[in-house]
Amino acid sequence: MEAPHSLTPSRAPWRDRWNEIIFGHETIAGRLFDLILLVVILLSVLTVLLESVRSIREAHGQLLEIAEWVFTILFTIEYVARLATAKDATRYARSFFGIVDFLAIGPIYLSLFFGVTHSFAVFRSLRLLRVFRVLKLTQFIGEAAALRIAVAASMRKIIVFLFAVITIVVIVGALMYQIEGEQNGFTSIPAAMYWAVVTVTTVGYGDISPHTVLGRLLASVLMILGYGIIAVPTGIVSFELARATGSSATRACTSCSLAYHDRDASYCKQCGSLLPRP
Numbered sequence: 001m002e003a004p005h006s007l008t009p010s011r012a013p014w015r016d017r018w019n020e021i022i023f024g025h026e027t028i029a030g031r032l033f034d035l036i037l038l039v040v041i042l043l044s045v046l047t048v049l050l051e052s053v054r055s056i057r058e059a060h061g062q063l064l065e066i067a068e069w070v071f072t073i074l075f076t077i078e079y080v081a082r083l084a085t086a087k088d089a090t091r092y093a094r095s096f097f098g099i100v101d102f103l104a105i106g107p108i109y110l111s112l113f114f115g116v117t118h119s120f121a122v123f124r125s126l127r128l129l130r131v132f133r134v135l136k137l138t139q140f141i142g143e144a145a146a147l148r149i150a151v152a153a154s155m156r157k158i159i160v161f162l163f164a165v166i167t168i169v170v171i172v173g174a175l176m177y178q179i180e181g182e183q184n185g186f187t188s189i190p191a192a193m194y195w196a197v198v199t200v201t202t203v204g205y206g207d208i209s210p211h212t213v214l215g216r217l218l219a220s221v222l223m224i225l226g227y228g229i230i231a232v233p234t235g236i237v238s239f240e241l242a243r244a245t246g247s248s249a250t251r252a253c254t255s256c257s258l259a260y261h262d263r264d265a266s267y268c269k270q271c272g273s274l275l276p277r278p
Contacts, residue, residue: 044071150240
C-alpha cells in the first residue's frame with residue numbers, strides 16, 4: 001500500500017538558499033547583503049533629509065526625486081524577496097521589522113496615487129514616513145535584542161510608575177488651579193495639568209508660571225520631585241538591561257517563554273523544562 005502524499009507542499013531549495021542570505025548573517029553572502037542594504041538605507045535617509053532643505057530641493061529636486069524612486073524600487077524588491085523567502089511570510093509581515101519594511105515603501109506609493117489632485121494634497125505628508133527607514137538600521141546592531149528584552153521586561157513597572165506620575169500631575173494641577181486661579185494663567189485644571197507636566201519633567205517653558213507664594217512653594221516641591229521621577233524609569237531599564245546582558249537572554253524557554261537564564265543553565269528556572277542549546 002502506497003504511503004499517502006503529504007498535504008504540505010515541499011519548500012523550494014532556492015528559497016532556503018536566499019533565506020540564508022537575506023535573513024542570515026553567518027555567511028559571506030549574508031554579510032555582504034547586510035552591508036549593501038545598510039549603505040542603501042543610509043543613502044535613502046540622507047535623500048529624505050536633503051529634500052527637506054528648500055534651497056537643495058529647488059536646485060536638485062528632479063535628481064532627488066529620481067534617487068527616491070530608485071531607493072523605493074530597491075526596497076520594494078527587498079520586501080518582496082523577504083516575503084518570498086521567509087519561512088513564515090505572514091509572521092514576517094506582522095513582525096516589527098516587517099512593518100518597518102512596509103513603511104519604508106508604502107508612503108511613496110500612497111502619495112503617488114492620492115497626490116494627483118489638489119483635494120488629496122494632504123496625503124503628500126505621508127512621504128515623511130519614509131524616515132522610518134532609519135529603524136531598519138536597528139536589525140544590524142547585535143545589542144538590539146538585549147535592549148528589546150530589557151524594555152519589554154520593564155514595561156509593567158514603567159506603566160505602574162506612569163500611573164503614579166499621572167496621579168501626581170492631576171492632584172498638583174487641581175491644587176494650582178485653586179491656588180493661582182484664572183487671573184494668573186491657570187485658566188482650567190487641564191491647563192494647570194499641562195503646567196505640572198512641563199514642571200515635573202524639568203522642561204520649564206515659562207508660558208505659565210505661579211505668582212503667589214503658596215503656588216511657588218508647590219512648584220518648588222514639584223521641581224525637586226521631578227528630578228527623582230526622571231531617575232526612576234532610567235533605573236528600571238538599566239537594571240533589566242544588566243540582567244539581559246549578564247545572562248543568556250535570547251535562550252527563551254520553549255514552555256513558559258521565560259527569557260532570562262544563566263549561560264550555563266540546562267533547565268528553566270521557572271518551569272524546569274529543558275532549555276535550547278546556546
